[in-house]
Amino acid sequence: MVNNFTLMGRLTKVPELRAYANGKYLTAFSIAVNENKEKVHFFDLTAFGKTGEFVHHYFDKGQMIAVQGHLNYSTWTGQDGKTKSAVQLIADKADFCGDGKVREQKTKVQQAVQQAQNSYQPEWATAPNEMPMDDTLPF
Numbered sequence: 001m002v003n004n005f006t007l008m009g010r011l012t013k014v015p016e017l018r019a020y021a022n023g024k025y026l027t028a029f030s031i032a033v034n035e036n037k038e039k040v041h042f043f044d045l046t047a048f049g050k051t052g053e054f055v056h057h058y059f060d061k062g063q064m065i066a067v068q069g070h071l072n073y074s075t076w077t078g079q080d081g082k083t084k085s086a087v088q089l090i091a092d093k094a095d096f097c098g099d100g101k102v103r104e105q106k107t108k109v110q111q112a113v114q115q116a117q118n119s120y121q122p123e124w125a126t127a128p129n130e131m132p133m134d135d136t137l138p139f
Helices: 049-058 100-119
Strands: 005-011 016-019 025-034 040-048 064-077 083-096
Touching: 005 040, 016 049, 025 049, 040 049, 040 064, 049 083
Parallel strands: 040 083
Antiparallel strands: 005 025, 005 064, 016 025, 025 040, 064 083
């Protein structure tokens, strides 16, 4: 059987990271996927471990994200004694995709680094042909 999905959309809120006492991580997030200009679908996803940490640290509300994962079907008995069930979308892999915000941020950082490199001049570089005249030199 095949049990996987691939989605691409924008995060609808900041991903929420939860750490557990056993050292494991879970990140809950939701994305909006455009079917067409008039129809948008919203999906709640969960990512565990390193994938969850990655989503939490590198994505923000409004950014594009591509997600691959699988469905998890679970059942439990509610407080009223009835059996309940739910299908969860578990993100196994997340990637950056076509987001102008990320490109703009990277470009700004690259420009700042380039500007700093261009403007940096050590003290000795200001007058490379001049030697300091010091009478205390032994030669």
